[in-house]
Amino acid sequence: MNIFSLKDKTAVVLGGAGVLGAAMARALADAGADIAVASRSLDRNRAFAAELTSAGHKAIGYSADTTSVDGLKALRDRVLPDFGRVDVLVNCVGGNRPDATIIETDAFFSMDPEAIRSVIDLNLFGGAILPCQVFGQAMAESGAGGSIINVSSMSAIRPLTRIIGYSAAKAAVNSFTQWLAVHLARGGRADIRVNALAPGFFLTEQNRFLLTDEKTGDLSARGKTIVEHTPMGRFGDPDDLAGATVWLASDASKFVTGIVVPVDGGFSAFSGV
Numbered sequence: 001m002n003i004f005s006l007k008d009k010t011a012v013v014l015g016g017a018g019v020l021g022a023a024m025a026r027a028l029a030d031a032g033a034d035i036a037v038a039s040r041s042l043d044r045n046r047a048f049a050a051e052l053t054s055a056g057h058k059a060i061g062y063s064a065d066t067t068s069v070d071g072l073k074a075l076r077d078r079v080l081p082d083f084g085r086v087d088v089l090v091n092c093v094g095g096n097r098p099d100a101t102i103i104e105t106d107a108f109f110s111m112d113p114e115a116i117r118s119v120i121d122l123n124l125f126g127g128a129i130l131p132c133q134v135f136g137q138a139m140a141e142s143g144a145g146g147s148i149i150n151v152s153s154m155s156a157i158r159p160l161t162r163i164i165g166y167s168a169a170k171a172a173v174n175s176f177t178q179w180l181a182v183h184l185a186r187g188g189r190a191d192i193r194v195n196a197l198a199p200g201f202f203l204t205e206q207n208r209f210l211l212t213d214e215k216t217g218d219l220s221a222r223g224k225t226i227v228e229h230t231p232m233g234r235f236g237d238p239d240d241l242a243g244a245t246v247w248l249a250s251d252a253s254k255f256v257t258g259i260v261v262p263v264d265g266g267f268s269a270f271s272g273v
């Protein structure tokens, strides 16, 4: 028996057409799962689902705003008839906003609180709490259990400079992951496991403006600092998340709930000295 197999399972990957979400979705599909992929852009999700389908997998793309409970319920009500079940939920929606990023010290005092609030809304509510309510309920009602994987960040452990709302939200995602894991397991739903991945630093569209000089493409001072503080000496490749994703989704981790797994090239282990 292959304990990593996801054959006959359905994975809902929110943010699955994004950079990290796509790598996680491909890994789940390669392990045998059928994939429902959703985020705000229907075209991108359909195109990504077509890529998975042409590789021999079952996959359907949908659009949904995960900060909306009604939007998530509408998504669930389409996914269940299409796939019949939801066994795995990957919450890979999230990101930062330039207007919620502090460059000068005093800018914090005058920053628009709505910018901070919207980043917390996206990463904590849209990126974890609301999908866990809607798809967690589907897992509970099916009686078949499931595995939920939230996507956290290094910024959850100790806040990174500048990204105020993002750091607060990701710290709360870690707390929520532990809270929900305990809540479900002690409430008679130990068959629904809740864990998180905390990726280290991956160069993507959401952070490129911070980590590189947009004109030259060279690493910014911040980008260089990150590589220097990553013992493995490089940014992550999205495929680096594949193994941990399949492990957390599958029976290979069936006694694991409430943990946050760093996939970070050693960043969180390094004191900097």
Ligand SMILES: NC(=O)c1ccc[n+]([C@@H]2O[C@H](COP(=O)([O-])OP(=O)(O)OC[C@H]3O[C@@H](n4cnc5c(N)ncnc54)[C@H](O)[C@@H]3O)[C@@H](O)[C@H]2O)c1
Pocket: 014, 015, 016, 017, 018, 019, 020, 021, 038, 039, 040, 041, 064, 065, 066, 067, 091, 092, 093, 094, 095, 096, 122, 126, 127, 151, 152, 153, 154, 198, 199, 200, 201, 202, 203, 204, 205, 206, 207
């Ligand atoms: N890139 C990194 O270095 C890094 C590091 C740690 C954590 N993360 C986290 O990984 C996750 C994925 O990030 P990424 O780098 O792949 O970014 P990305 O921008 O490529 O993916 C984010 C996805 O979220 C979707 N999305 C945004 N707002 C949405 C909404 N309201 N409703 C539905 N979908 C929405 C986008 O369409 C996209 O598919 C995020 O939670 C991010 O915080 C990224």
